[in-house]
Amino acid sequence: MQKILSSSAVRFVLVFLGLYVACLCPTIAQEVVIRDIRIEGIQRIEPGTIFTYLPLKVGDTLTADKSAAAIKALYESGFFKDIRLELQGNVLVVSVEERPTVAQVDFVGIKEFDKEQLRKALRAVGVGESRIFDRAALDRAEQELKRQYLSRGKYAVQTVTTVTPLERNRVAVNFAVTEGEVAKIKSIKFVGNQSFKEAELLDLLNLSTPTWLSWYTKNDQYSKEKLTGDLEAVRSFYLNRGYLEFRIDSTQVSITPDKKEIYITVNVVEGNKYTVSEVKLAGEMLGEEKQLASLLTLRKGDVFNREKLNQSIKAMTDRYGQLGYAFANVNAAPEIDREKSQVAFTVYIDPGRRAYVRKVNISGNTRTKDEVIRRELRQFENSWYDADRIKASRNRVDRLGYFKDVQIGTEPVAGASDQVDVNLAVTEKPTGALTFGLGFSSAEKLIVSGAINQSNFLGTGQSLGLSVNSSRLNRVYSLSLTDPYFTEDGVARTYDLYHREFNAAFLGLGDYRTANRGAAVRFGIPFTEHDRFIIGLGYESTQLILGNNAPQRLLRYRNDYGNFSDAYVTTSGWIRDSRDSALNPTTGGVYRAVIDVALPGGDLTFYRPALGAQKYYKITKDYTLAFNTEYNTGVAYGSKPYPVLRNYYAGGIGSVRGYTTSSLGPRDADGFILGGQSRFVSNLEFLFPMPGTGNDKGIRLFTFLDGGNVFADEWALSFNQLRYSSGLGLNWLSPIGPLKLSLGFPLNKKEGDRLQKFQFQVGTGF
Structure with a gap:
């Protein structure tokens, strides 16, 4: 390989060239005034490019020093491998020989890497198509290629580089690689x-x-x-x-x-094992002595633990951040007693000046409007810095579900010791899906389906859903529109309009069909940072169509309510959402207490309370423990019994995995599934990254333990009758929405239970 000359050697060569030119051109030594400049030898490079680098122009007096400087400047451009200056009268002739360009870069023997990726990597170090050929850059490319193989453990790799001249002053570069075996x-x-x-x-x-x-x-x-x-x-x-x-x-x-x-x-x-003899605070504590002392997890008498010390320092820094001191400096100084194997720490605190936020900068939202993000922020511009509000802002933006990644950080304002800018960077993800499909199954025969779902319609934050599904088993036509900021105070409004038909005969549930038509409007009213009160009103009519062999429970339903029944249903309740993310939560939870009441005036009169809780525990940055539990019951009031068409069902990926969907609970004398007036479900999941995906939270594995069942009576619950299952699965934020796959194994199946080990579901958390 050609060695690169040192800078001193280059200067020596250039001076020598200048003297050489002076000797060859006596007229230069006579300080000739340049009347014209002519360029010779160029093939690809424009004359204007050369004049840009040439420190001479018409009217200048040419001297030996200026000649040397001109040659040096042209060499440093990197375009030429030979340069000569000549005088023909008062005309300066610049003769150049261009360096060749790289016409192509090829690889032979490459199996470990994608060739296109290698071409991009080598182009970054100066070797690529249409680049000026540079032997020094080629040396760097060879070293980079070897380094890539060494990072894969292939230390026996050998490379042979061939440079082949081509027409029109071009070259082809070929890397022949013998990869060898992995060490x-x-x-x-x-x-x-x-x-x-x-x-x-x-x-x-x-x-x-x-x-x-x-x-x-x-x-x-x-x-x-x-x-x-x-x-x-x-x-x-x-x-x-x-x-x-x-x-x-x-x-x-x-x-x-x-x-x-x-x-x-x-x-x-190893050294000695040290215990902590004392931990004391010093510096300017702003009256926070007791609060800061409570944040110390490393105490006198403890074995020294660096992690506890760092956690204490971070907790103190965060505490001052809550008070507006963005530049607080907390340091622990050790005093080591080697004879006693003890160490004392003095934690010095310098809160600095209280800071306020000058600007909140948002980037990465190429589609989502700024106002959709800004209305979720709890840290405002021109207000005191608050670390808790900044964290809450980040979590609220992430909970929108519009972004793959949300990062927030602060940056000091140049020239101001008490100001910071908050920078919020988002990475958008597709929030809509347009699907159309034709399918066929033994149960449903021909299936025609189509859907438009957009959770961030036109970047406004509004959610629009329109779906059509037509088969012999299910027919669904629905329209939904949600405005999360119907008012500036954050009151959300949702409209629903739907038509659903269900033919139970094709699943062996009985010879009957139902048709439901309804409309509803709901409002969500926030009253704290995480809490929301919901209220809504809806109307639904139900048509029951019985066949010749209809189940007895449906005959009784028709006797009570007729073939047509309607209900005016109010919804009210409380929901608390403190998750750090809507799609990949690791901390916080969702808690709900909601009740649906069918009002007097309709054919159906009942109420259905529902309690639920989801809780997430962050074990490490990669591992999360998730817990879910819910209880539902239905109670009739008035003179008529509870309508069986409002029964609950359990089994399947949404409740107890490993059992066939909606197969648990009571059955009638003919073996048909009845459902029940009460349901209890509990799930425990341990989520962890899929090997090889790094920090990508868009795809995660999990193990689970499920328990649950359906009970015939209102307010019923018997833990002895619960069905349990365990298994493993996959969460994937797929292009069609959140996808969950599970492989479940029942732990206490009973005779007659229907099992289904592999199941999947799109668009759900648990």
Whole structure:
């Protein structure tokens, strides 16, 4: 490879060239006035480009120094490999030889990487089609190519680069690669560890020797970045167990001559195990001494724990942020007593000046209107900085469900020590779907379906849904429109209009059909940051069409209510939503207490209370525990019994997975599913990232434990009759909406239970 000259060597060469030109052109030494400049030898480069770099113009007096400066400037442009200056009378002739351009970049033997991705990477270091060919850039490209292979553990990689001249002063660059085999970690050893066994330290590492799952995890492939992360995990392990002066003395990574096996040796110095002798506060505490002391989780007598100390410092910083001190500085200074193996900490607090927010900048919303985001903000411009309000703003924007990612941060205002700007960056995701389909199944025969669903209609934050589904089993026509800010105070309004038909005969539930038509309007009235009162009124008419072999329960229903019945239903209740995200919640929860009442004046008179709670616990940044429970019951009032067409059902992915949808609960003498007046369902999920997806929360795996059932009577609940199931599944924010797949295994199935292990559902959380 050609070596790059040092800057001093370049200066020497340029000076020499200047002297050389002066010797060849005596007229230059005579300081000739330039009357014209002529360019010769150019093929692709425009003369104007050369004049841009040439520090000479007509009318200048040409000297040896100016000649050297002109040659230097043209060389530094990178376009030429040879430059000559000549004088023909008073005409300066600039003769150049252009450097070739790269016509194509090809690869041979590449299997590990996508070739187009490699072309982009090499173009970033200066080698790409239509670029000026540069030998130094080619050297960098070779090193970058090798580095990419080394990051994959392929240390035996060999590259041969060929540069082939082409017509019109072009070249073709070809990288011939012999990838070789991946080097595997043969051994990882710790030296100097006395307090903890080597096996315990090895369990902390992501890197490992080959295991039966290494083909998937690839943890047996060495990576400098992975090793750095593993060593930090070991360091944190010791520091969180009292070893204040722990250090990693050295790390040796060696590879066998055949470059197939790697040996890693980590030398550690543990030091003494320290206990905390004292933790005291100092500095300007603004009367917050008691509050700050309560935030200290590391106390006198504890074994030193760096994580607890850092958590305490963060909690104090956050506390001052709540008070408006955006630039608070909290530091812990240790005083080490090595003889007693004790350490005392003095936590120094400097709140700085109280800050206020100058501007709130929003970026990334190419489709969503600014006002849709700004009305969710709780941190306002030209008001005192409040860390809690900033966090609440971020969570409210995320709960809209319009964005894949929402990030918020602060930036000091230049020249102002008491001002910050809040920057909110969003990444939009598709919020609408237009679908049309034709299908066929043994139960439903021909299915024609179509839907338009837009949760952020025209970027206004309004939600519009129009769906049509036509089959022999179900026919649905519905229209829904929601305005979350019907008033400026945040009162939401929803209109619903629908027509639904259901033919039970095709599922073996009995020889009958129903047709429901209805309309409703609902309002959501906020009264705290997270709480909302809902109230609504709807009308629904039900037509019952019985066949020759209709179930007895439907015959009784017709005797009570006739073939046509209607109901005027009011909805009222309370909902609290404190989740940090609508699509991927990790903290907070949703709680609801709602009751539907069919008012006197209609054929049906009943009320249906519903209680529910969803709670999310963030275990780590990657792992979340989710809990859901709900109880529903239906009660008739007046002289007529509870209408069986309003019964509850359970079973399936929305309730108890592993059992066929709506199959749990009482049955009649003919074995038909009756449903019931009461239902209880509880779910527990443990969510974690899918291996290989990194921090992508759009797709997550989960394990679950479900329990629930349906009961015949009002207010009924018997835990002895619950059905349980467990299994695993997948949450995916797919292009058609939130998709949930589950594989469930019943734990206490009874005779007659209908099972369905694999199930899926679109558009639901639990």
